Amino acid sequence: MSENTSCPIEILLIEDNPGDVRLTREALKDAKVLNNLYVASDGIEGLAFLNRQGEFKNAIRPHLILLDLNLPKKDGLEVLAEIKAHPDLKRIPVVVLTTSKAEEDILMTYQMHANCYITKPVDLEKFIEVISAIEDFWLSIVKLPRIG
Amino acid sequence: MKLATRLSILFFLLAVIPSAIVGYLSYDNSRRTIERETISRIISANTIERNAIERWVRDKEQLLESASRSPQLVSCSAGLSSSNAATGYRECVEPFLASVIRGGDINELFIMRADDGMVLISTDERQEGKICRDEPYFVQGKSTTSIHNVYDPAPLNQHVIIVSTPLRDGQGGLRGVLAGRINFYNMSMIMEPSGALKHNEDSYMVNKFNVFVTDPLFGRGYAMNKSVNTRGVEAALERRDGVAYYNDYRDVPVIGAYCWLPQLELCLITEVEQAAVFAPIYDLQRMIILVGIGIALLAAQVGWLIARSITRPVYQLIEDTREIGRGNLEYKVTSAGNGEIGKLSSAFSKMAMGLKETLVSRDILAVEVAERRQAQQSLQESEEKLKNMVAELERSNAELERFAYVASHDLQEPLRMVSSYTQLLEKRYKDKLDDDAHDYINFAADGARRMQNLIDDLLIYSRVGTRGKPLNRTDMESVFRASVDNLQVAIKESGAGVTHDPLPTVMGDKGQLVQLLQNLIGNAIKFKGNGAPEVHVSARRENDQWVFSIRDNGIGIDTQYFERIFQMFQRLHREEYPGTGAGLAIAKKIVERHNGLIWLESCPGSGSTFYFSIPEKGE
Numbered sequence: 001m002s003e004n005t006s007c008p009i010e011i012l013l014i015e016d017n018p019g020d021v022r023l024t025r026e027a028l029k030d031a032k033v034l035n036n037l038y039v040a041s042d043g044i045e046g047l048a049f050l051n052r053q054g055e056f057k058n059a060i061r062p063h064l065i066l067l068d069l070n071l072p073k074k075d076g077l078e079v080l081a082e083i084k085a086h087p088d089l090k091r092i093p094v095v096v097l098t099t100s101k102a103e104e105d106i107l108m109t110y111q112m113h114a115n116c117y118i119t120k121p122v123d124l125e126k127f128i129e130v131i132s133a134i135e136d137f138w139l140s141i142v143k144l145p146r147i148g
Numbered sequence: 149m150k151l152a153t154r155l156s157i158l159f160f161l162l163a164v165i166p167s168a169i170v171g172y173l174s175y176d177n178s179r180r181t182i183e184r185e186t187i188s189r190i191i192s193a194n195t196i197e198r199n200a201i202e203r204w205v206r207d208k209e210q211l212l213e214s215a216s217r218s219p220q221l222v223s224c225s226a227g228l229s230s231s232n233a234a235t236g237y238r239e240c241v242e243p244f245l246a247s248v249i250r251g252g253d254i255n256e257l258f259i260m261r262a263d264d265g266m267v268l269i270s271t272d273e274r275q276e277g278k279i280c281r282d283e284p285y286f287v288q289g290k291s292t293t294s295i296h297n298v299y300d301p302a303p304l305n306q307h308v309i310i311v312s313t314p315l316r317d318g319q320g321g322l323r324g325v326l327a328g329r330i331n332f333y334n335m336s337m338i339m340e341p342s343g344a345l346k347h348n349e350d351s352y353m354v355n356k357f358n359v360f361v362t363d364p365l366f367g368r369g370y371a372m373n374k375s376v377n378t379r380g381v382e383a384a385l386e387r388r389d390g391v392a393y394y395n396d397y398r399d400v401p402v403i404g405a406y407c408w409l410p411q412l413e414l415c416l417i418t419e420v421e422q423a424a425v426f427a428p429i430y431d432l433q434r435m436i437i438l439v440g441i442g443i444a445l446l447a448a449q450v451g452w453l454i455a456r457s458i459t460r461p462v463y464q465l466i467e468d469t470r471e472i473g474r475g476n477l478e479y480k481v482t483s484a485g486n487g488e489i490g491k492l493s494s495a496f497s498k499m500a501m502g503l504k505e506t507l508v509s510r511d512i513l514a515v516e517v518a519e520r521r522q523a524q525q526s527l528q529e530s531e532e533k534l535k536n537m538v539a540e541l542e543r544s545n546a547e548l549e550r551f552a553y554v555a556s557h558d559l560q561e562p563l564r565m566v567s568s569y570t571q572l573l574e575k576r577y578k579d580k581l582d583d584d585a586h587d588y589i590n591f592a593a594d595g596a597r598r599m600q601n602l603i604d605d606l607l608i609y610s611r612v613g614t615r616g617k618p619l620n621r622t623d624m625e626s627v628f629r630a631s632v633d634n635l636q637v638a639i640k641e642s643g644a645g646v647t648h649d650p651l652p653t654v655m656g657d658k659g660q661l662v663q664l665l666q667n668l669i670g671n672a673i674k675f676k677g678n679g680a681p682e683v684h685v686s687a688r689r690e691n692d693q694w695v696f697s698i699r700d701n702g703i704g705i706d707t708q709y710f711e712r713i714f715q716m717f718q719r720l721h722r723e724e725y726p727g728t729g730a731g732l733a734i735a736k737k738i739v740e741r742h743n744g745l746i747w748l749e750s751c752p753g754s755g756s757t758f759y760f761s762i763p764e765k766g767e
Binding site for chain 1: 557560561564565567568569571572575597
């Protein structure tokens with residue numbers, strides 16, 4: 001589909017719900033751009049991936065982070081705070097996925113410098129729209145400096 | 149000191165002092181009187197004695213003078229020559245001399261020759277022939293009658309005086325001297341009957357050698373034997389007359405009157421014992437003291453009785469008041485007549501009665517206080533209970549809200565899985581499924597959607613309490629505009645006309661107020677009648693609150709449902725009108741959070757008017 005793009009988008013999804021992971025994968029299958037999806041199932045694992053620790057020693061640095069707020073071990077807000085405090089990682093765009101309006105309020109309160117946040121919709125069509133919106137979002141920022 | 153003792157002493161002193169003064173005055177007065185009287189008496193006694201002695205002596209002189217002039221003696225003496233006694237002279241004069249000596253107290257009569265003083269003849273023959281030429285009684289007796297004291301009559305051991313007088317013949321020629329010797333013993337004889345002296349009075353004479361001449365009353369045989377040297381004697385020997393207090397020859401205190409008899413050269417002393425004189429005075433003194441003491445003791449007794457008559461009711465009163473003091477307020481104070489003590493007693497009685505009444509009212513007061521305290525306590529307890537209940541209610545309310553929030557939040561996740569994968573199933577397996585499978589999938593998807601709506605509303609409902617913002621000044625005009633904006637789609641579809649009067653500014657949570665108006669206007673549009681919906685929002689001031697109204701021309705509501713429609717998920721029209729039935733419950737919750745009320749007026753078929761009030765100042 002997107003063979004004209006030389007490099008695929010490296011996406012890290014930090015999400016504990018396998019249903020949501022599968023849905024995201026399904027949605028990205030139909031994406032216009034080539035992408036590689038990596039999944040971390042909790043906050044600690046996600047941070048280990050980003051910091052290339054342990055088994056993620058050779059992990060790739062993602063171009064985009066999809067972050068669920070409701071995570072075991074270390075929740076999304078803490079992960080977000082660490083990413084944004086890191087001199088290198090803070091440039092990676094973070095899309096926060098929220099389950100409810102209420103979580104948006106919390107984000108607003110903490111002002112964590114998330115690049116954007118998206119409520120996970122119930123409707124499948126809407127979810128696909130969201131993923132394509134993320135693609136659009138990616139295309140709009142593709143000109144940003146590449147992080148090696 | 150007790151009152152009785154003090155009064156006794158006071159009365160005793162009050163009696164003793166005047167008694168002592170009066171007693172002393174009368175004693176002094178009596179003593180002076182008696183003294184004066186005694187002195188004048190002994191002086192007069194002394195004077196009488198003296199007069200008697202002098203008269204006696206004068207009598208002797210006259211006796212001798214008249215004897216010398218008697219014719220018998222004159223004629224006998226005519227024959228006396230100067231050198232010798234005429235024969236027959238003895239015979240001539242002897243009987244005459246004997247008759248003279250018999251008549252008077254004369255111890256011896258003798259006649260001395262004129263030229264040499266030889267005793268020619270004497271009644272005491274032993275004296276005849278004695279030459280008395282140089283004797284003063286001869287020398288002086290030749291010219292005049294005179295008295296002389298003789299101090300050496302040794303054998304007689306008596307005070308002797310000699311009276312001498314010239315013996316002349318018919319022509320006046322001196323023939324001899326006639327002399328009479330008088331022993332003073334006789335004097336003592338005449339003194340005793342002569343005096344006005346009483347038995348305790350003493351009278352005696354002392355010669356110039358301090359020797360008693362007569363016996364004193366208490367000294368038989370003192371005459372010419374004992375000497376005496378008292379102040380009275382001394383004063384008399386110094387030729388003074390007078391009265392003095394001194395101790396007599398027995399060393400007994402006396403009052404003595406004394407005088408000097410110059411002719412006889414003797415002191416005449418008259419004395420009276422002071423003890424005897426003042427005996428009545430001492431009696432009087434003793435009597436005065438006894439009477440005084442008696443009066444004083446009587447007064448003390450009277451004082452004690454008076455004091456007792458005062459103190460007995462006082463003690464009784466003290467006893468009574470002690471009884472009352474011990475708390476026996478029923479005790480009757482003994483009456484003590486109409487006097488001051490009696491008044492005091494009745495005052496105490498009244499006081500005790502007053503005290504009783506006070507205590508009674510105090511008891512009543514105490515009971516009231518206790519009751520009030522109990523009431524206060526139970527009030528406090530019920531307040532406490534109420535507070536606890538309120539706290540419990542608030543806690544359970546908060547728990548419920550938290551539960552609703554968490555439930556609605558967490559329920560979304562599985563719900564999303566259900567709906568998403570149902571849709572994914574439909575999308576991916578569209579061609580492989582039959583019609584039944586499609587129907588089933590549709591039912592499942594629709595159920596999930598409706599559940600999503602319910603959960604959303606529940607979330608909104610629970611967020612009113614848990615996620616509210618502080619109340620601020622909020623312009624209801626802008627609230628109105630925001631809610632109408634949110635309802636754009638519904639308004640456009642139904643062709644509704646939404647109008648409003650000028651709206652005030654109130655204290656509120658803007659987001660919630662938008663939700664409130666949105667729900668009410670939304671309902672008005674949703675439950676429309678046959679024509680296009682007309683909704684009008686207005687506000688009026690009522691006391692210190694604003695009352696908003698949302699009037700519509702919709703289907704209206706039956707009165708019986710007025711309560712129910714405000715309950716969560718209660719729906720009157722399940723088929724015709726979509727919705728969860730949470731709108732009015734949320735509206736009510738928002739109004740209540742603003743301390744207001746929500747109610748409605750409606751009639752089925754003729755529209756409804758919903759009202760809500762918001763206090764002007766928020767609280």
